[in-house]
Amino acid sequence: MLTVAELLSGLGLLFIGLRLIGQHLRQAMGHRVRSALRMATASRWSGLLAGVLAGAITQSSNAVTLITANLVHGRVLSVNQAAPVVAGANAGTALLVFLATLDIRLVVLYLVAAAGLSIHFKLDTHALRRDWIWAGLGLALLFMGLDLIKHAPDALTLDDWRTLLGNGLSSPIALVIGIVIALITQSASTATILAVASLHTGFMTFDAAFWIMTGANLGSGAAVLVSGSGLKGSGRQLCLVHVMVKTGGSILVAAVWLALSARSATGVTVAPEHASSLLAVLFLAMQCVGALPVTLWRDAAIRVTARLTPADPVEQASQPHFIYYRAAEDPINALELARLEAERLTAALPDLLPDLDQEGAQTNVQTAGAAAARRHLLAGHRNVAAQTSAFLLTVVSQGLAREDLTRAAQEQSNLDSLQALQDTLAEFGGIVDAWGQERPQLLFNLCEALRTQVGLLADTVRVDVRVDAMPPIAAVPPGDRTQSGHASDPVDTHDLDTLIQLTGDRGALFERLRRQVMASDAHDDAEAQELLMATRLFERAVWLVRRIAIARREALDGVVAQAVDAVDRPVEPQGA
Incomplete structure (x- = not known):
């Protein structure tokens, strides 16, 4: 029972931390993100870089998509300018996955201490400082939750694992689990972080963790379509761009993984000490492989989304x-x-x-x-x-x-x-x-x-x-305005x-x-x-x-x- 309690409390702290990070970082950096997006979309590549930075700051590609949709709706950006931003935001969210592969328990303790002392001495009276303090506390809670998830199964024996999983998770089941987690949490990085924690504990094989991550990436695209079902026009187009990035990256990286697995009868072997880092690299690769083609052939991608999305008269x-x-x-x-x-x-x-x-x-x-x-x-x-x-x-x-x-x-x-x-x-x-x-x-x-x-x-x-x-x-170009x-x-x-x-x-x-x-x-x-x-x-x-x-x-x-x-x-x- 203690193991189950530790696992559930770890999940709870993980979700609380993710919510605090996303909410307060968006409030602390929201105006700067908007200003940066306005200034950094002169070319498709600067827009891609701006999207990466915005995704790293907000840790939510959905939030960046919403911000850019509002800027397009306000005629600050065009759909062509906004598409690379949405594509790059997915790569920025990989930062949290890389942090999850590190052992920074000492840093976490200092973060909790700094947040608690700041609140006790009323250093959070200013809105901007308050957002940064709570974002830091969210980061600390997130890693505390990961630590609990990693160490909760230590008391389980090999027989216990066999009773729970039999011979392990099959690839299709792992893929479906990733999709479900992404649909529930509205985040691909959350499911990937859980897979990183499971790899650390030996809860699953690397192959199962990879397919959970792939399913989460696909599920994140589906989650955007569900949450943006009421959007029309340019907002819907940007949601479809997001889906293109997620789907394209997942298919291409998964195809390479299957090709490598097919070359060996036993599949791809990954050393346990490198498994977490490799999974984070593959997650980043999925985002980049999906984002680069959309950015390179931006105009063609926008034309495709325009055919799929009727014009919104409003x-x-x-x-x-x-x-x-x-x-x-x-x-x-x-x-x-x-x-x-x-x-x-x-x-x-x-x-x-x-x-x-x-x-x-x-x-x-x-x-x-x-x-x-x-x-x-x-x-x-x-x-x-x-x-x-x-x-x-x-x-x-x-x-x-x-x-x-x-x-x-x-x-x-x-x-x-x-x-x-x-x-x-x-x-x-x-x-x-x-x-x-x-x-x-x-x-x-x-x-x-x-x-x-x-x-x-x-x-x-x-x-x-x-x-x-x-x-x-x-x-109308500024020089031609009369x-x-x-x-x-x-x-x-x-x-x-x-x-x-x-x-x-x-x-x-x-x-x-x-x-x-x-x-x-x-x-x-x-x-x-x-x-x-x-x-x-x-x-x-x-x-x-x-x-x-x-x-x-x-x-x-x-x-x-x-x-x-x-x-x-x-x-x-x-x-x-």
């Missing part, structure tokens, strides 16, 4: 056309880019509402497709609005003059109003879609009236900002004045609409409540349209006033 709509992360380094121009992005979203507002006149000539399938397209567009433009808001916060953190800080606050306020209007239109459109073709005339009138007012607001946006077919600016729609461009304010007048105080109209709801052709109380909710959303949308129009009008008045001041300002004589 991701396509989530691409900003003006903002990009490097622009935050120039705060003045960055504020102009944020304004242009918000204007592009404003111009697309009518597309969030159903066009009931056009839908009357469509089939039910076409109508359902149009509703799905609106939902995708809404989700994408919500993401763009969120990215623009985060971009503004980054710009403000650069340090701005008072005038520019005021402008940034105005842009953020306008963006908040725009996001609220997006949500209101989406909710209103959902009610209209839910009624189907049997919608009441009142709801038809409300929808068309709202489309008219939102269309007027969209018309106030400059034509050059409203072209959705233009490529995202992040896809911006249009500057503050000096002429804008017709007549539409804004008309819109402000149309959306003025209309309390009597809204009250009449509410009375019409109660007298409408709704069949029951639930339908009446739906119509009443649509009326309230219509009222809120009109109020938001007016608010955005007034803000735009005031901004234009401010630009004109600045231009007049510049003209009227006396010019000082030269040499004064």
Whole structure:
């Protein structure tokens, strides 16, 4: 019983240590990893090296895949740039396997002492120091667990081993065990570390340990597919790149191992003192053999994943056309880019509402497709609005003059109003879609009236900002980037004045609409409540349209006033 208790406690300490290392190293190095990945992807080989370093730091290729997927989704990296990073991350995770082959019990004792004393003397009050302290404690617990696993079977006799394993683990069974462990732990290195510990105790032969490691490598790829089952577009593509690395490396190294085993009737003989180190080298070889071809033929690998992964319409709509992360380094121009992005979203507002006149000539399938397209567009433009808001916060953190800080606050306020209007239109459109073709005339009138007012607001946006077919600016080389729609461009304010007048105080109209709801052709109380909710959303949308129009009008008045001041300002004589 003592042997079983030691083995289980060793496994527990191993899993706790792995969790602490992964969690706190990612928190301590997460920002640096992101910055390094942005800077180190100029070529495929630098991206591969960056992935190796990121994998060694985080000790999780899944975490690196998630980080790079977020950077691709934010248009910081392209899929081509991210693929070598994901490939290299698998090689970086081999560091922990090599450490597991060493006897560093004295170092472990010092790590536990350092972590305990740091916590006792409250040296962990700073977030960064706390993460490093707990990561060190996790490393210590991991090796304590390995030590227990290695020495737990010492009390077992040869007869006990024969009772447990018979003649040993067969290759297929060992392969399945590795796959299962990787699926449960979401890690190939965990299963390999367990195999290293088992080799040290004589728990299994080297051949069985090799096939457990191979199965774990294959299972890790399958685990990524399972955990990333909800991903679409580029995120799914990167998961498939991860699977390519794992599967390719496992097949190639396993084929070489089988060829060497076939040359000898007794199989490959490995000295016990070298077994652990050789297993760690083979694990690293699997990662490198899988990563190098994917990196070398990166474009072909991406084309294959693109065929296997359908395009995600939400991701396509989530691409900003003006903002990009490097622009935050120039705060003045960055504020102009944020304004242009918000204007592009404003111009697309009518597309969030159903066009009931056009839908009357469509089939039910076409109508359902149009509703799905609106939902995708809404989700994408919500993401763009969120990215623009985060971009503004980054710009403000650069340090701005008072005038520019005021402008940034105005842009953020306008963006908040725009996001609220997006949500209101989406909710209103959902009610209209839910009624189907049997919608009441009142709801038809409300929808068309709202489309008219939102269309007027969209018309106030400059034509050059409203072209959705233009490529995202992040896809254009920096030397070729040109911006249009500057503050000096002429804008017709007549539409804004008309819109402000149309959306003025209309309390009597809204009250009449509410009375019409109660007298409408709704069949029951639930339908009446739906119509009443649509009326309230219509009222809120009109109020938001007016608010955005007034803000735009005031901004234009401010630009004109600045231009007049510049003209009227006396010019000082030269040499004064």
